[in-house]
Amino acid sequence: MTARITLLDEARIGLRSLIDRVEDLAAPTLRLGVTGLSRAGKTVFTTALIHALIRGGRLPVFEAANAGRIASAELKPQPDDAVPRFSYEDHLAQIVEARRWPASTTRISELRLVIRYAPPRGGLRTLTLDLVDYPGEWLLDLPLLDMSFADFSRTSLALARDPARAILAAPFLAALAASQPSGPENETTARTLAAAFTQYLAACRGERVAMSLLPPGRFLMPGDLEGSPALTFAPLDLPGDAKPAAGSLAAMMERRFEAYKSAVVRPFFRDHFARLDRQIVLVDALSALNAGPAALADLERALDSILAAFRLGRNSLVSTLFRPRIERVLFAATKADHLHHTSHDRLEAILQRLVERALGRAKAEGALFDVAALSAVRATREASVTRGGQVLPAIVGTPEAGQEVAGHVFDGNEEVGVFPGDLPLVPDGLFEPGGGGFRGLASADGRDADFRFVRFRPPPGIGAGAPLPHIRLDRALQFLLGDRLA
Amino acid sequence: MAEQRGRRPEVFRLEDAGLTLAPAEALPEATPEDLAPIVPAPPRSRFGVTLGGLFWTALGGLVSLGTGLAVTRLVEDLFARAEWLGAVGLAFAGLFAVAVLALIAREALGLARLSSLDTLRARAADALITDDRPEAEGVARALIALAKENPRLARARGDLTTHLGAIIDGADLVRLTERTLMAPLDAQARAMVSDAAKRVSVVTAVSPRAAVDLFFVLYTAVTLTRRLAELYGGRPGFLGMIRLGRHVLSHLAVTGGMAAGDGLVQQILGHGIAARLSARLGEGVVNGLLTARLGLAAIAVTRPMPFAALPAPRLSDVAAGLIRKAEAEDAPQPGRRRAGGADGE
Numbered sequence: 001m002t003a004r005i006t007l008l009d010e011a012r013i014g015l016r017s018l019i020d021r022v023e024d025l026a027a028p029t030l031r032l033g034v035t036g037l038s039r040a041g042k043t044v045f046t047t048a049l050i051h052a053l054i055r056g057g058r059l060p061v062f063e064a065a066n067a068g069r070i071a072s073a074e075l076k077p078q079p080d081d082a083v084p085r086f087s088y089e090d091h092l093a094q095i096v097e098a099r100r101w102p103a104s105t106t107r108i109s110e111l112r113l114v115i116r117y118a119p120p121r122g123g124l125r126t127l128t129l130d131l132v133d134y135p136g137e138w139l140l141d142l143p144l145l146d147m148s149f150a151d152f153s154r155t156s157l158a159l160a161r162d163p164a165r166a167i168l169a170a171p172f173l174a175a176l177a178a179s180q181p182s183g184p185e186n187e188t189t190a191r192t193l194a195a196a197f198t199q200y201l202a203a204c205r206g207e208r209v210a211m212s213l214l215p216p217g218r219f220l221m222p223g224d225l226e227g228s229p230a231l232t233f234a235p236l237d238l239p240g241d242a243k244p245a246a247g248s249l250a251a252m253m254e255r256r257f258e259a260y261k262s263a264v265v266r267p268f269f270r271d272h273f274a275r276l277d278r279q280i281v282l283v284d285a286l287s288a289l290n291a292g293p294a295a296l297a298d299l300e301r302a303l304d305s306i307l308a309a310f311r312l313g314r315n316s317l318v319s320t321l322f323r324p325r326i327e328r329v330l331f332a333a334t335k336a337d338h339l340h341h342t343s344h345d346r347l348e349a350i351l352q353r354l355v356e357r358a359l360g361r362a363k364a365e366g367a368l369f370d371v372a373a374l375s376a377v378r379a380t381r382e383a384s385v386t387r388g389g390q391v392l393p394a395i396v397g398t399p400e401a402g403q404e405v406a407g408h409v410f411d412g413n414e415e416v417g418v419f420p421g422d423l424p425l426v427p428d429g430l431f432e433p434g435g436g437g438f439r440g441l442a443s444a445d446g447r448d449a450d451f452r453f454v455r456f457r458p459p460p461g462i463g464a465g466a467p468l469p470h471i472r473l474d475r476a477l478q479f480l481l482g483d484r485l486a
Numbered sequence: 487m488a489e490q491r492g493r494r495p496e497v498f499r500l501e502d503a504g505l506t507l508a509p510a511e512a513l514p515e516a517t518p519e520d521l522a523p524i525v526p527a528p529p530r531s532r533f534g535v536t537l538g539g540l541f542w543t544a545l546g547g548l549v550s551l552g553t554g555l556a557v558t559r560l561v562e563d564l565f566a567r568a569e570w571l572g573a574v575g576l577a578f579a580g581l582f583a584v585a586v587l588a589l590i591a592r593e594a595l596g597l598a599r600l601s602s603l604d605t606l607r608a609r610a611a612d613a614l615i616t617d618d619r620p621e622a623e624g625v626a627r628a629l630i631a632l633a634k635e636n637p638r639l640a641r642a643r644g645d646l647t648t649h650l651g652a653i654i655d656g657a658d659l660v661r662l663t664e665r666t667l668m669a670p671l672d673a674q675a676r677a678m679v680s681d682a683a684k685r686v687s688v689v690t691a692v693s694p695r696a697a698v699d700l701f702f703v704l705y706t707a708v709t710l711t712r713r714l715a716e717l718y719g720g721r722p723g724f725l726g727m728i729r730l731g732r733h734v735l736s737h738l739a740v741t742g743g744m745a746a747g748d749g750l751v752q753q754i755l756g757h758g759i760a761a762r763l764s765a766r767l768g769e770g771v772v773n774g775l776l777t778a779r780l781g782l783a784a785i786a787v788t789r790p791m792p793f794a795a796l797p798a799p800r801l802s803d804v805a806a807g808l809i810r811k812a813e814a815e816d817a818p819q820p821g822r823r824r825a826g827g828a829d830g831e
Binding site for chain 1 (some may be wrong): 493494495496497498499500502504505506507508649652653654655658659662665666795
């Protein structure tokens with residue numbers, strides 16, 4: 001993957017990391033990347049993590065906090081002035097006061113936390129923690145660096161013509177059929193095609209289908225690049241690998257694709273991604289299970305290409321200086337509060353199965369890995385329901401307005417108990433090729449789905465000053481930060 | 487596939503009759519009184535008769551028969567002399583029987599406690615590997631019950647109790663339990679071993695006869711083991727001490743070889759330096775190191791949890807004072823050299 005990172009980029013990465021290391025000598029710094037595909041819960045996780053460190057909280061498994069060794073943690077101005085600040089205060093207020101989940105991450109943001117802690121042997125030290133929150137979709141762009149426009153067109157059109165997506169892609173495919181790649185370049189055609197392509201990608205994200213592998217990532221979250229030529233292209237039906245004639249539509253699209261790569265993808269890789277020390281990848285496996293086998297297979301593909309982007313492994317002296325690797329990666333199945341805790345092990349097994357290949361690679365490289373089912377802000381309580389002699393493990397919470405189960409639409413105020421269905425003991429059945437593993441909302445009318453994970457609102461009665469309820473956030477903290485605080 | 491399908495998703499109203507809410511996470515004010523009592527370890531099934539067992543059983547039977555006969559005779563003789571003498575003898579015999587029974591019961595209890603510590607340790611190790619939450623919770627509850635008698639753990643016990651209701655994985659819960667309950671005990675145990683080692687080395691260095699320090703080393707070893715067992719909640723009786731002693735020695739035999747890397751060099755070095763000063767002092771250091779190592783073995787066999795979250799004490803932790811002392815004595819002080827040599831011989 002990194003073959004196409006240019007030598008110049010490589011040199012800049014090396015120089016940057018050397019500077020980082022020198023700064024480290026003065027003030028030890030840890031760059032923690034928080035990522036995940038959209039709606040995986042990145043913002044909520046980051047908010048809860050900051051809140052837990054600043055306010056303290058019930059973190060029994062996080063040894064440093066439990067032993068009382070963390071003296072203080074406070075927000076400090078971040079090092080990169082050109083990157084937006086993660087607006088922790090707003091997100092927290094929204095969760096706590098409005099009882100709404102924050103809007104999704106559309107861009108990279110950063111926040112710096114300075115933790116004063118006492119090592120077990122005594123004394124008082126400082127660890128600077130830089131949190132980098134970025135959309136996982138951007139990682140899906142990294143493989144594009146290796147692709148030519150022809151390759152990109154071929155793979156993305158093949159995906160669009162896949163039976164699971166063909167219906168959603170129909171308008172785009174029609175627009176594509178109406179265009180002439182070898183015809184003269186035309187801004188209107190380009191914009192029509194790009195708009196249809198974007199719409200198709202957006203449609204793939206709906207709850208009923210929940211697709212994940214949707215490059216190029218910026219089409220869905222353009223940020224300030226919206227409308228720029230670099231985002232106004234679409235894959236075309238190209239006859240072969242032959243160079244398109246100058247002045248043709250294909251040539252124009254190719255130029256823009258290259259511009260996308262150099263203006264969007266490469267800077268992200270160079271300035272942010274290559275500098276991370278630790279990484280947490282949040283995965284919303286439940287949405288994929290909700291939607292059906294096609295979504296799950298898609299999620300698996302997407303995770304695969306995300307994970308291929310990481311430089312994993314234990315750092316040697318040289319690599320520490322010039323090409324730092326990510327030493328620890330935590331895969332977290334978020335929204336574990338949508339399940340009874342007795343099913344968490346099964347959810348972890350599913351996640352493990354999803355990231356299996358990456359796990360093998362990371363182990364070979366010597367990086368540390370963990371898989372956990374967590375919930376950064378726990379929105380539900382647990383209950384058991386006796387029905388016809390069976391005891392069903394259920395969860396109780398307030399579903400978001402508009403959520404629907406078996407014909408019942410919730411108003412956003414009603415508190416109900418939900419039994420989401422049994423996850424299989426062995427996850428392999430879910431991944432049956434051919435999509436026969438289970439039924440999701442995408443099949444038929446969704447009435448006979450095997451699972452129904454309702455989205456819940458944040459719990460009532462939590463205050464900004466009090467610790468937030470969570471599931472295994474402390475375990476995540478222990479894995480990601482524990483060794484640096486020891 | 488269809489026959490493997492789980493139960494269907496369903497939605498319930500909170501007013502539904504069958505719905506029981508799980509209790510909210512326990513508040514820090516949980517009372518230690520309502521904690522579960524300790525679960526006695528299941529008796530180990532032993533099949534087959536060993537020669538030793540046969541010997542001891544037969545001997546025990548003969549001795550108790552002999553004692554019974556002798557006591558009966560004695561009481562009969564007393565009755566023959568005078569009625570009241572017989573009554574007094576009978577009363578004493580009754581008291582004796584009661585006392586013996588009580589002693590046996592105490593010993594049995596001590597043994598059961600010891601083996602329950604062993605079982606606990608095995609269960610904790612198991613839960614760590616399998617990441618089994620119910621098993622880990624059982625271990626945590628048993629340890630909380632065990633810690634009930636240690637007033638210094640009141641706070642730790644309360645803290646841990648509040649975490650039992652939270653969603654924590656099995657292995658994490660075992661580690662949390664270890665960190666919460668064992669850390670204060672470990673520190674105390676370390677201090678005990680270190681003190682005992684220092685005491686032994688000093689007594690050896692100044693004792694006039696080899697027999698005295700031999701006796702003292704033995705005595706210290708026994709008391710140290712007993713105190714460690716008591717610290718970790720064992721309270722062994724006499725028979726328990728014998729078993730514990732055998733445990734410690736066998737553990738020492740196993741780990742002695744492994745520890746050779748870090749320990750032996752230091753021992754020889756320490757001895758060498760000290761011995762140049764004085765043979766007695768060198769012997770003192772060696773005896774101290776022996777005691778320290780014995781203490782470590784005793785910690786390993788009496789601690790009801792394996793060392794997972796906390797570092798196991800190493801010889802250098804408990805014998806540091808000893809070696810440092812020897813090195814300090816060794817510091818070039820020409821004037822003292824001769825004096826040191828003279829005092830030892």
